[in-house]
Amino acid sequence: MKRFAFFPGCLIPARHPAMEFAIRTCLPKLGIEIVDLEGASCCPDPIYFKSKDKLSWLSVAARNLTLAEDLGVDIFTNCSGCTATLSESYHLLQDEDLRARVNLRLRRIDRQYRGVARVRHIATLVRDEVGYEAVAASVVRPLSGLRVAIHYGCHLLKPSRIMQVDDPNDPTVLEKLVAALGATPVRHRNWYLCCGKACQAEAIPSNMMHDLLGTVHAEHADLLCLICPTCFGQFDHGQMKVCQQFGEDYHTAPIYYFQLLAFAQGVPYDRLGFERQRFKPECLRRFEDATDPTVETCPTSSQTE
Amino acid sequence: MMARAKSNDDVVRVDFRFRRELARKLEGNLASYCYQCGACAGDCPAMTYSSGEFNPRDIMLKVLYGLGEELLVEDSILWQCTNCYNCHERCPQQVKPVEVIISLKNMLADLDIYPTVVKRIIETFETTGRTTPLSPAIDRHREHFGLPPLPPVPVEEIRKLIEPAPAEGESS
Numbered sequence: 001m002k003r004f005a006f007f008p009g010c011l012i013p014a015r016h017p018a019m020e021f022a023i024r025t026c027l028p029k030l031g032i033e034i035v036d037l038e039g040a041s042c043c044p045d046p047i048y049f050k051s052k053d054k055l056s057w058l059s060v061a062a063r064n065l066t067l068a069e070d071l072g073v074d075i076f077t078n079c080s081g082c083t084a085t086l087s088e089s090y091h092l093l094q095d096e097d098l099r100a101r102v103n104l105r106l107r108r109i110d111r112q113y114r115g116v117a118r119v120r121h122i123a124t125l126v127r128d129e130v131g132y133e134a135v136a137a138s139v140v141r142p143l144s145g146l147r148v149a150i151h152y153g154c155h156l157l158k159p160s161r162i163m164q165v166d167d168p169n170d171p172t173v174l175e176k177l178v179a180a181l182g183a184t185p186v187r188h189r190n191w192y193l194c195c196g197k198a199c200q201a202e203a204i205p206s207n208m209m210h211d212l213l214g215t216v217h218a219e220h221a222d223l224l225c226l227i228c229p230t231c232f233g234q235f236d237h238g239q240m241k242v243c244q245q246f247g248e249d250y251h252t253a254p255i256y257y258f259q260l261l262a263f264a265q266g267v268p269y270d271r272l273g274f275e276r277q278r279f280k281p282e283c284l285r286r287f288e289d290a291t292d293p294t295v296e297t298c299p300t301s302s303q304t305e
Numbered sequence: 306m307m308a309r310a311k312s313n314d315d316v317v318r319v320d321f322r323f324r325r326e327l328a329r330k331l332e333g334n335l336a337s338y339c340y341q342c343g344a345c346a347g348d349c350p351a352m353t354y355s356s357g358e359f360n361p362r363d364i365m366l367k368v369l370y371g372l373g374e375e376l377l378v379e380d381s382i383l384w385q386c387t388n389c390y391n392c393h394e395r396c397p398q399q400v401k402p403v404e405v406i407i408s409l410k411n412m413l414a415d416l417d418i419y420p421t422v423v424k425r426i427i428e429t430f431e432t433t434g435r436t437t438p439l440s441p442a443i444d445r446h447r448e449h450f451g452l453p454p455l456p457p458v459p460v461e462e463i464r465k466l467i468e469p470a471p472a473e474g475e476s477s
Contacts, residue, residue: 010435010436010437011436011437013447013452013455014435014437014439014443014455015437015443017443017446017447017449017450017452018450020447020450020452021450021451021452024452038456039456039458039459039462040458041434041435041458041459041460041463042430042434042435042436042458044430044436045426045430045436046388047388047423048423048426048427048430048436049426049427049430049431049436050407051407051410051411051413051414051419051423051427052410052411052414052419052427053411053414053467053469054330054331054332054407054408054411055331056466056467056469058331059466059467060463060466060467063462063463063466084390092331098331104470105466105470106466108465108466108468109462109465109466154387154388154389154390154391155390158389158390158391158393158394159390159393159394159401160394168394193350194350194387194388194389194391196350196354196387197387198386198387198388198389199351199384199385199386199387199388200384200385200420200422200423201351201355201359201384201385203354203355204350204351204354204355204359204385204387205354205387207354208350208353208354208387211354273449273450
C-alpha cells in the first residue's frame with residue numbers, strides 16, 4: 001500500500017460526508033492507504049481569507065503542509081479550492097525569500113516549512129499512483145451505457161504552470177477516469193466554464209450556469225460528474241435556482257466522481273447519501289443488480305482484486 | 306477613465322504611491338509587466354457574462370495609472386472576479402491578473418471594506434480555523450456514514466500565525 005496524507009478541508013467533511021465516506025471506501029481498494037493529518041485547519045480558502053491577507057493565507061497553508069512533512073508523506077486533496085491553495089503555496093514557497101518570511105511566522109508556533117511534501121488533487125493521485133487500468137479492475141458494476149457529462153472546474157488544471165496536471169485546453173483525466181467505470185464520458189460545448197461560486201455579483205454566475213446547464217441538457221447526459229464540493233453546490237442547489245429563474249426544466253443530477261467510483265465498486269446506492277441531493281442520480285439504480293454485499297461500512301483493510 | 310488620469314495640460318499623471326502600496330502585497334507588483342494585449346479579457350467568464358462591465362484588462366490599466374480610488378471602493382468591481390485563473394493561464398507576460406486582483410482585495414481589507422458574505426466567512430475562519438464551524442448536527446450526519454466527529458483545530462496556532470507583524474517587515 002502506498003501511503004498519502006488526506007487533506008479533507010472544510011466543505012466535504014462538514015457538508016458532504018458522503019463524499020468523504022466514498023473516498024475512504026474507494027482508495028484502499030486501489031492500494032492507497034489514507035493517513036489522517038491531525039491538527040489540520042482550513043487550507044485556507046483561496047477566495048475569502050486569501051482576499052484579506054495573502055501572507056497570512058500562505059503562512060496557514062504552510063502550517064498545513066508541515067503536518068504532512070512531519071509524517072514524511074505527500075498530500076492529496078478532495079476539493080478544488082484546497083488544491084488551489086496548497087498547490088499554489090507549495091509553488092510560491094520555492095522562492096527562498098518568501099519561504100524565509102513565512103518561516104519567520106511559523107517560528108511563532110515552533111514550526112518550519114521545508115518544502116518536501118507534494119500536493120495533488122485526488123483525481124490526479126489516482127491517475128498517477130493507481131492508473132486507469134487498476135481503477136477499471138476494481139469495478140464490479142460496469143456503468144455501461146451511462147452518459148456522463150464532465151465538469152473539470154478551474155483549479156484541478158489551472159494555472160497549468162503550477163498544477164502540471166493536464167492540458168487545460170484539452171484535458172482528458174476525468175474522461176478517462178469516467179471511462180474506466182465503463183460509462184461514456186460526454187464533453188458538452190461549455191465544458192471549460194467556471195462554476196462561478198467565487199463571483200459576488202449574482203447575475204454573472206446565474207447566466208453562466210444557465211448556459212452551462214443548457215449544453216449539458218442538450219447532450220442528454222444522465223449525470224454531470226465533478227470533482228469539487230463547491231462546483232457540486234452550484235450544480236445541485238444552483239441548478240434548481242436556474243430552473244426557477246429562467247423557467248427551464250433542467251434535471252441532470254450532479255455526482256462527485258468518487259461517489260460514482262464507490263458505486264461502481266459495489267457500494268449500495270442507499271449507502272452513498274444521494275437522498276440529500278436536490279437532483280438525485282436515480283439512473284444508477286439500474287446497475288444495482290450487481291451489488292457487492294461485502295461493503296457495508298468504512299473498511300480499514302483493502303480487498304484488492 | 307483616461308480623463309481622470311490626465312491633468313489640464315493633457316499629461317498623464319501616474320499615482321505611483323498607490324502602485325508602490327500594491328507592490329508590497331504578494332504578487333501585487335506583477336501588474337507593472339502588463340502591456341495591455343487583452344488576452345486576459347478574451348477568455349474571462351466574468352467579462353463575458355457581465356457584458357464587459359468586469360474587464361481584467363481595464364483593471365490592469367487602472368492599476369498602471371494608479372487609479373486606486375476607482376477600485377478601492379464599496380461594492381468594488383473586483384468582487385465580480387470568478388477566480389477561474391483563465392487570465393493567469395493566458396497572460397503572455399505572466400502578470401497573473403487574478404493575483405493582482407486578490408492583492409487589490411488585500412488593500413480593500415486594509416480599509417476594512419468587504420462584502421458581507423466575505424466578511425462573515427473570514428470571521429468564521431479566524432475564530433474556528435474552519436470555514437464551516439463544528440456542530441452536533443454535522444457530527445450526527447457524519448456518524449451516519451461511520452465517520453468520527455470532526456476534530457477540533459488548534460485555533461490558537463492559527464491566531465498566532467495570522468497576527469500581522471510590521472516590525473519584522475512582514476506587513477503584507
